[in-house]
Amino acid sequence: GESVGLHLPTLSVQEGDNSIINCAYSNSASDYFIWYKQESGKGPQFIIDIRSNMDKRQGQRVTVLLNKTVKHLSLQIAATQPGDSAVYFCAEKYSSASKIIFGSGTRLSIRP
Amino acid sequence: DTGVSQDPRHKITKRGQNVTFRCDPISEHNRLYWYRQTLGQGPEFLTYFQNEAQLEKSRLLSDRFSAERPKGSFSTLEIQRTEQGDSAMYLCASSLGREGDEQFFGPGTRLTVL
Numbered sequence: 001g002e003s004v005g006l007h008l009p010t011l012s013v014q015e016g017d018n019s020i021i022n023c024a025y026s027n028s029a030s031d032y033f034i035w036y037k038q039e040s041g042k043g044p045q046f047i048i049d050i051r052s053n054m055d056k057r058q059g060q061r062v063t064v065l066l067n068k069t070v071k072h073l074s075l076q077i078a079a080t081q082p083g084d085s086a087v088y089f090c091a092e093k094y095s096s097a098s099k100i101i102f103g104s105g106t107r108l109s110i111r112p
Numbered sequence: 113d114t115g116v117s118q119d120p121r122h123k124i125t126k127r128g129q130n131v132t133f134r135c136d137p138i139s140e141h142n143r144l145y146w147y148r149q150t151l152g153q154g155p156e157f158l159t160y161f162q163n164e165a166q167l168e169k170s171r172l173l174s175d176r177f178s179a180e181r182p183k184g185s186f187s188t189l190e191i192q193r194t195e196q197g198d199s200a201m202y203l204c205a206s207s208l209g210r211e212g213d214e215q216f217f218g219p220g221t222r223l224t225v226l
Contacts, residue, residue, distance in 0.1 A: 041219070042219055042220075043114070043116075043203050043205070043217030043218050043219050043220050044155065044203070044217045045114070045217070046214050046215070089155075091154070095211050098145065098160050098168065098207075099157035099160065099168065099170075100147075100155075100157065100215060101157070102154025102155050102156070104152070104153055104154050105153070105154055
């Protein structure tokens with residue numbers, strides 16, 4: 001079946017430290033894995049995605065790692081800032097379909 | 113602001129009433145999607161359009177729900193005979209329609225059914 005899940009519902013990080021948010025998936029047929037950020041009162045905002053034939057992709061202050069052997073996805077945020085406080089969703093997408101399947105989210109809070 | 117707008121932002125209605133939401137996608141985007149999000153959960157896919165054609169509907173979209181995109185631009189989502197279980201955030205997203213492209217989400221319409 002289709003399933004995208006997250007290990008922890010909440011994560012608290014000291015400002016300036018790196019954050020790592022983890023996600024497990026079960027469907028090996030997904031072609032894209034995506035991370036979204038959702039702030040209170042807003043819709044999800046695309047952060048970064050990675051194709052299933054890649055292991056790592058870097059963006060501005062973010063890195064996504066994909067381990068297909070153990071079906072694990074992670075989002076690393078460097079030098080976490082107060083503006084990074086949000087709920088983060090991992091999601092998957094099939095290249096032949098348009099719908100996105102979201103996981104249940106991890107709330108990231110930043111300690112000053 | 114992603115460029116996708118939704119109206120209204122909030123809607124409170126009584127059980128049994130009909131409600132209609134509107135989504136205006138980014139102008140050059142061919143695809144438009146509707147999702148529903150309940151508290152503490154990720155968004156769940158409802159349906160999507162390629163231009164004016166509705167190409168896929170989720171099993172979540174009961175016969176009380178209907179979506180249209182008559183001219184291939186804005187879309188409406190109507191819920192008839194609302195139930196308390198319909199209370200959720202209804203999100204609209206749009207994309208260019210190329211394989212794998214990014215979906216841009218609107219701010220959502222929060223529906224509360226009393």
